[in-house]
Amino acid sequence: MKHKWLGAVLAAIPAIGLMVAPAAAEDYPVSTVKLITHSSPGGGTDVFLRQLAKHLSPIMGTTFVVENVRGGGGAKAMATLANGPKDGSAFYGTTPSYVITSLLSKPEATYEDLDSVVNMFYDPQVVFVAKDSPYQSLTDLVNDAKARPNALVVAVSTPSSLDRQVMEKLKTVTGTEMNILTHDGGGDVMLSVLNGTAQAGIGEIAELRGQLDAGALRLITTYTDERLSQFPDVKTAKEQGIDLVVRKFRGIAGPKGLPDNVIAAWEEGISKLLEDPEFKAWYEAEGVQKAYLNHEDASALTKEFADEMKVFFKEYNIVE
Numbered sequence: 001m002k003h004k005w006l007g008a009v010l011a012a013i014p015a016i017g018l019m020v021a022p023a024a025a026e027d028y029p030v031s032t033v034k035l036i037t038h039s040s041p042g043g044g045t046d047v048f049l050r051q052l053a054k055h056l057s058p059i060m061g062t063t064f065v066v067e068n069v070r071g072g073g074g075a076k077a078m079a080t081l082a083n084g085p086k087d088g089s090a091f092y093g094t095t096p097s098y099v100i101t102s103l104l105s106k107p108e109a110t111y112e113d114l115d116s117v118v119n120m121f122y123d124p125q126v127v128f129v130a131k132d133s134p135y136q137s138l139t140d141l142v143n144d145a146k147a148r149p150n151a152l153v154v155a156v157s158t159p160s161s162l163d164r165q166v167m168e169k170l171k172t173v174t175g176t177e178m179n180i181l182t183h184d185g186g187g188d189v190m191l192s193v194l195n196g197t198a199q200a201g202i203g204e205i206a207e208l209r210g211q212l213d214a215g216a217l218r219l220i221t222t223y224t225d226e227r228l229s230q231f232p233d234v235k236t237a238k239e240q241g242i243d244l245v246v247r248k249f250r251g252i253a254g255p256k257g258l259p260d261n262v263i264a265a266w267e268e269g270i271s272k273l274l275e276d277p278e279f280k281a282w283y284e285a286e287g288v289q290k291a292y293l294n295h296e297d298a299s300a301l302t303k304e305f306a307d308e309m310k311v312f313f314k315e316y317n318i319v320e
Contacts, residue, residue, distance in 0.1 A: 027061070027265070028060050028061055028062045028088065028262075028265055029087060029088050029259070029261070029262065030062065030087055030088050030089045031062055031063060032062065032063045032064075032065060032089065033060075033062050033063070033064050033065070033088065033089055033090070033091065034064075034065050034067055034089060034090045034091070035049045035052070035053060035064055035065065035066045035067065035091055035092075035093060036067050036069050036077050036080060036081055036090060036091065036092045036093070037049055037066065037067070037068055037069070037077065037092070037093045038068075038069060038070055038071070038072075038073065038074035038076070038077040038078075038097065038098070038158070038185075039068065039070075039093070039157075039184075039185040039186065040068065040070060040183075040184045040185030040186075040187050040188055041068060041185075041187060042185070042186065042187030042190075042207060043157065043184075043185030043186035043187050043188075043207055044095070044123065044185075044186045044203065044204040044206055044207045044250075045093040045095055045185075045250070046066070046068060046185070046187075047206045047207055048093060048121075048206060048250060049066045049093045050066050051279065051282055051283075052064075052273070052279075053065075053066055055273055055276055055278060055279040055282075056269055056270075056273050059269050059272050059273055059276070060265065060266075060269040070184055070185075072101065072105070072107060073097060073100075073101040073105070073158035073159055073160035073161070074097050074098045074101045074107075074158070074160065075101055075105065075107035075108065075109075077092060077098075078092065078098060078101070078102075078107060078108075078109040078110065078111070078113065078114060079107065079108040079109040081109070081114060081253070081254070081255050082108075082109035082113040082114060082255050082256070083109070084255060085255075086254075086255045086256070086257040086258055086259075087259070087262070088254070088258060088259065088262035088265070090254070090255070091117065091252050091253065091254050091266075092114060092252070092253045092254070093250070093251075093252065094116065094119075094249070094250065094251045094252060094253045094302075095123075095161075095162070095248060095249065095250055096161070096162040096248055096249065096305060096309075097157070097158055097160055097161045097162065098111050098114075098253075099111045099302065099305055099306050099309060100160040100161065100162065100165065100309060101158075101160035102306075103306065103309055103310060103313065104159075104160050104313070104318070105160070111253075111302060111306065113255070113256060114253040114254065114255060114256065115253060115254050115255065115256050115257075115258055115295075115299070116251065116252075116253050116295065116298040116299045116301070116302045117251070117252045117253055117254050117258070117263055117266045117267075117295055117298065118251050118252050118266055118267060118270045118292065118293060118294060118295065118298050119249055119250070119251035119291055119292065119293035119297070119298040119301055120250055120251050120252070120270060120274065120290070120291065120292060121249070121250040121251075121283065121288040121289060121290060121291055122247045122248060122249055122250070122288065122289040122291045123204050123206075123248040123249075123250050123288050123289075124204070124205070124222055124223065124224045124228060124246075124248075124287050124288070124289070125162070125163070125166065125202055125203070125204060125222070125223045125224075125246045125248055126202070126203060126204070126205065126208070126219050126221065126222045126223070126228075126234075127141070127200055127201070127202055127219065127220050127221045127222075127223075127237075128190075128193065128200065128201055128202075128203060128208060128212075128217050128218065128219050128220065129141075129193065129199065129200050129201075129217070129218060129220055130193055130194060130196070130216070130217060131215055131216055131217065131218055133199065133200070133218075133220075135199070135200065135220055136220065137220050137221065137235065137240055138220050138221035138235075138237055138240050138242060139240045139241065139242075140220070141199070141200055141220065142170075142174045142176055142242070145174070145176035145177065145178050146174070146175070146176055149176070149177040150177045150178070150179060152178045152179065152199045152200070153178070153179045153180075153181050153197065153198040153199055154167055154178050154179070154180055154181065154198060154199065154200050154201065154202065155181045155183060155189040155192040155193055155197070155198035155200070155201035155202070156180055156181070156182055156183070156189060156201070156202050157182065157183055157184070157185055157186055157188075157189055157202075157203075158182055158183070158184065158185070159182045161182075162246065162248055163189075163202040163203070164180060164182060165309075165312070165318070166202065166223065166244070166246055167180050167202065168180075168316055168318060169244060169316070170242070170244060172316060173242060173243065173244065174242065181197070181198050186203050186204065186207040186208075187207060189201045189202070189203055190203065190207065190208060190211060190217070193217065194211070194216060194217070200220070204248070204286075204287075204288075205228075205230070205286045205287040205288075206286040206288070209285075209286065219231055219234045220234070221234065221235060221236060221237045221240060222234055222235075222236050222237070223236070223237055223244055223245055223246040224236055224245060224246075225238070225245055227239075228287045229287075230285070230287055231287075249291070249301060249305070250288070251293070251298055252266065252270070263295050266295075267294050267295060270292065271292065274290055274292055
């Protein structure tokens with residue numbers, strides 16, 4: 001069965017912080033906005049939100065503070081947002097994880113208690129290894145896994161992450177058995193590969209960029225329709241005979257009941273941000289694909305993804 005979503009150096013930064021002062025006052029209703037992520041420092045969403053805060057502040061005329069609220073694969077972060085103020089002062093950096101956590105467990109608050117404000121990107125997923133790994137391709141990894149069942153460890157982020165679900169799909173389509181090692185976020189995944197705890201990891205370019213540039217890590221495949229322009233020599237999984245394409249969305253959600261003027265301000269602000277030359281240079285360098293959706297369309301995307309995941313979990317008998 002084909003699902004559309006499958007057809008789709010740890011930074012030295014504090015867990016809470018990065019305040020970016022606005023360059024000019026605008027008409028936004030609050031002076032400080034908290035951007036919450038369940039990701040650990042250096043993880044993909046953490047990196048994304050810190051870049052967003054830096055460049056969006058002068059556009060929207062408010063100060064942004066990034067806060068890492070870890071625990072429960074996003075459950076604690078969702079509860080913090082859902083139970084918080086509804087005045088435009090707190091938002092959540094969304095990825096498929098918050099939907100998956102909601103469906104696989106019974107958190108205090110779920111994705112249905114939040115409101116998708118905008119979508120910004122599709123974030124290509126990649127498989128990476130340490131520089132001295134014997135694996136030159138995903139095919140090499142799969143062949144070794146077939147020869148040595150349950151001998152290999154592949155690092156992913158949280159148990160409810162899309163990374164983990166993709167690994168379940170990979171094991172099924174290749175007929176292999178590999179151990180899946182979960183973490184609090186992408187930065188921890190990267191460290192497990194660097195120190196040899198895991199033979200490979202799944203992640204995004206933004207969180208791997210420092211170590212890729214330093215030559216400490218290298219890519220063995222991308223789960224994209226086409227090769228990434230920054231890594232033209234890295235074959236996609238499809239090119240290696242594995243029909244697996246992943247489209248990981250990345251956006252912003254708020255608590256239910258946001259005022260219309262707040263939603264409108266975010267729609268306008270993000271539209272401008274995506275055309276900002278400095279921000280555009282950053283996200284194009286990181287390999288993410290611009291995929292702006294307004295409030296209505298982002299909400300529809302979230303519902304569609306949740307419906308598809310319910311079918312996927314049933315098909316592959318995945319339970320928490």
